[in-house]
Amino acid sequence: MREGDHVLGRYTRRIATQPHTLIAQADPLCNLACSYCYLPFKIRRNPMSDEVAEAVARSAADFASPGAPIDLVWHAGEPTTLGVPRFGRIIAPFEELRTEGLLRHFMQTNATLIDDRWCEFLAEHEFRIGVSIDGPAALNRHRAAAGGRPAFPLIMKGIDRLRSHGIGFSVIAVVTTESITHPEDLLDFFVSLGCASVGFNIEEQEGVNSARPTPTFEQAVEFWRRTITWTRRNTGLTVREVDRLGGYLRARRTGDGWLSTLIDPIPTISAAGDVVLLSPELADTTAPAYDDFRAGNVLEQSIASMLENARRLKYVDEFLTGLDRCEETCEFFGFCRGAQAGNRYFETGRFDTTETSHCRVSKQALVVALSDTVREEHAA
Numbered sequence: 001m002r003e004g005d006h007v008l009g010r011y012t013r014r015i016a017t018q019p020h021t022l023i024a025q026a027d028p029l030c031n032l033a034c035s036y037c038y039l040p041f042k043i044r045r046n047p048m049s050d051e052v053a054e055a056v057a058r059s060a061a062d063f064a065s066p067g068a069p070i071d072l073v074w075h076a077g078e079p080t081t082l083g084v085p086r087f088g089r090i091i092a093p094f095e096e097l098r099t100e101g102l103l104r105h106f107m108q109t110n111a112t113l114i115d116d117r118w119c120e121f122l123a124e125h126e127f128r129i130g131v132s133i134d135g136p137a138a139l140n141r142h143r144a145a146a147g148g149r150p151a152f153p154l155i156m157k158g159i160d161r162l163r164s165h166g167i168g169f170s171v172i173a174v175v176t177t178e179s180i181t182h183p184e185d186l187l188d189f190f191v192s193l194g195c196a197s198v199g200f201n202i203e204e205q206e207g208v209n210s211a212r213p214t215p216t217f218e219q220a221v222e223f224w225r226r227t228i229t230w231t232r233r234n235t236g237l238t239v240r241e242v243d244r245l246g247g248y249l250r251a252r253r254t255g256d257g258w259l260s261t262l263i264d265p266i267p268t269i270s271a272a273g274d275v276v277l278l279s280p281e282l283a284d285t286t287a288p289a290y291d292d293f294r295a296g297n298v299l300e301q302s303i304a305s306m307l308e309n310a311r312r313l314k315y316v317d318e319f320l321t322g323l324d325r326c327e328e329t330c331e332f333f334g335f336c337r338g339a340q341a342g343n344r345y346f347e348t349g350r351f352d353t354t355e356t357s358h359c360r361v362s363k364q365a366l367v368v369a370l371s372d373t374v375r376e377e378h379a380a
Contacts, residue, residue, distance in 0.1 A: 011311035014323055014338075015278075016262040018063050022303070023268040023280045024048070024056060025076040026090055032078070032110055032151050035142040036174055036203050036212055047082055048090050052273040055298035057093035059267075062304045064102035073106040076268065076280055080113040084121050091125065098125065108132060108172065110143070111158030112151060119165035129169040131159060131195070135186045139179040163194060171198040175223065180215045183226045191237050199240035200227075202361045204343060220361035224369035241366055248335045263337065265307060273298045275306055278319060279342030287345075290315045318351035319344070325354045336363040 027047040030037070064070040072094065079087060097103035107122070108130040122129065134140045137152040145151045162169055171190055173179075179186060180202070190198045202223075203214050215223070224241070231242050251257065268280040276282045276293040286292055293315055295306040310316050323338040330336070336359060343358035344351045 010320055011316070014263055014320055015265055015310070015316075017307065019070070019265050019267055019303075019307075021071045021073060021264055021266055022056070022060060022063075023073045023075050023266060025269065025271045025283065026074050026079040026087060027082055027271055028077040028284065029081050030078040030110075031081050031112060031145070033144050033146070033148070034174075035144070036176065046271050047086060048271040048273075050089060050093075052269075052271070052298060053090045054093045055273060056269050056303075057097065059298055059303035060094065060103055061097060062302060064097055066101065069102050069104050070097075071104050071106055073108065075106075075108040076283055077271075078110055078113070079107055080109055080118060084117050088121065095125075104128065106130065109158075110151065110155060111162070112145070112154035114158030114161050116161060116165070119161050119167060123165060123167055127167075129162065129167060130172055131155070131162075131169050132172050132174075133159075133193075134173045134176070135179055135182070136189045139176075139182060139186065142174070142176060159193060169195055171195045173198060173200055175200050175202045175215065177203070177213050177215050177219075180219045180223045183223050184230055187227065187230050187234070187237065187239075191234070195237070197238035197240055197243075202358075204346075204358050204361075214357065215361055217360045217365055220365035221369050221372070224366045225373055228369055228373050241362065245335065245366055245370060252334075261337065265310065267295070267303050267306070269298060269303075275303060277307075277310055277313070277316060279340055279345075281342035282315075282345065315341070315345070315351050321352040322350075322354060325352070329354060330359075332359070332364050332367060335367060 025048065027045065029045045060070050060072060082090070091105065094103055094105070098105065105125055106128045109132065111131045111133070132143070133152075133155050134143060137150065140152045140155070141150065143151040143155070145154060159169070171193065173186065173190070175186075186200075187198075200223075202220060203212065227239060228242060231237075231239055263278070265277045266280065268276050268283045270276075270283050274283070274292075274297050275295045277295050282293040291314075293313075295310060295313060296303075311320075319341050322344060326336070326338045327333050339354065339356045339359045341351055343356040344353050347353075347356050347358075
């Protein structure tokens with residue numbers, strides 16, 4: 001076998017050749033000052049140009065097909081800071097794909113700027129909405145507005161507007177060292193919001209967030225144990241991580257191909273058109289040894305052509321080595337499928353390492369918590 005064929009086979013055994021999701025940065029600017037934020041340029045205004053948006057739309061069309069629309073997630077910065085007219089211009093090139101059922105818009109927002117006009121716009125273009133909120137006011141204090149003012153009242157005002165317009169939403173919550181001991185308070189609060197699901201991102205060292213204390217493995221096990229217990233007693237709220245673990249266990253029972261699931265390369269397009277792969281958190285990160293993780297720029301080539309050459313990128317090759325090592329050494333690999341690329345880099349400075357703190361608190365601790373719960377029930 002030629003070396004090129006070996007490298008290609010190694011890549012396609014792990015990573016999908018076509019993405020299901022694209023992440024796009026309408027503007028890196030964010031109007032909040034969250035203490036754990038990973039974005040390096042969140043105070044800089046640099047909106048996506050019409051030319052970049054048109055190039056992204058052309059690339060999105062390469063991946064979309066009837067019955068399998070491409071998901072386009074507007075994230076990495078606060079999209080609503082642009083205002084409806086400017087953001088409307090950015091998404092205009094995607095409208096034909098959307099109306100033909102070939103593309104779905106998603107927006108991750110802090111909701112502080114959501115008003116009736118935004119709601120009308122989001123409904124008209126069938127956006128799926130994710131709101132970033134960490135819990136009730138006392139557990140949301142790390143999400144701060146300008147001058148350190150609490151963002152909670154502003155977020156709740158935006159959520160109220162979404163609800164009044166009948167726009168459903170999910171939630172992503174960052175779990176800090178303070179909130180990790182209050183899972184029931186968090187879950188009860190999210191039920192009261194009326195969101196369909198919640199994803200818990202246990203705080204980690206990532207991007208420019210490198211100095212804050214993060215939850216321990218033991219705290220995470222207890223958090224997940226109590227979360228699992230809560231979900232078994234309550235219905236109406238899906239917890240992303242528990243749902244994924246349930247999906248894995250069902251697949252193990254039925255032989256439904258979990259182990260053959262390929263990693264989505266998740267092309268992330270910056271407002272300037274630069275594309276990084278595997279981890280959105282790598283966008284706008286300066287790393288000369290890895291050419292700042294750039295796979296290319298949409299103004300110069302299509303994302304499809306970038307993916308064809310992705311296996312030649314130094315960080316992608318290192319990541320594949322890391323995945324091989326994870327599979328060889330880690331008992332949790334069947335569920336985890338390997339540590340996230342961004343976490344490997346931000347914790348170790350490399351991609352060919354194995355276990356990370358993110359693995360331990362978000363994947364391993366979850367499995368251990370379920371095992372402990374089952375053991376306690378059998379002993380009762």
